[in-house]
Amino acid sequence: MKRYFLIALAIIGLSGGVVAGERDMSKLTCKEVADMPGAKPMAVVMWVNGYIHGMARNPMLDGDKAHANAEKVADYCKKNPDATVASAIEALSKS
Numbered sequence: 001m002k003r004y005f006l007i008a009l010a011i012i013g014l015s016g017g018v019v020a021g022e023r024d025m026s027k028l029t030c031k032e033v034a035d036m037p038g039a040k041p042m043a044v045v046m047w048v049n050g051y052i053h054g055m056a057r058n059p060m061l062d063g064d065k066a067h068a069n070a071e072k073v074a075d076y077c078k079k080n081p082d083a084t085v086a087s088a089i090e091a092l093s094k095s
Helices: 002-015 030-034 042-053 065-080 086-094
Strands: none
Touching: 030 042, 030 065, 030 086, 042 065, 042 086, 065 086
């Protein structure tokens, strides 16, 4: 249990400065993520990964699979900058 708490703290620390104020992550566009400076896009990716795993009640993280999925989303977003990150994930989950 302590291990999951430490992981959660690390993720919260990474994502703390992703956007100013509160943000509806379901409306975040690919272009907005691409325009974020530094490591902030990675913080968004980690947040999304945690959200999806939380909804599935799956506490496990496969780093290789997460990286491969992030690259698929990045490729989709490059081709569809006005798409939301949520719609990119949804489209890729159906393919």
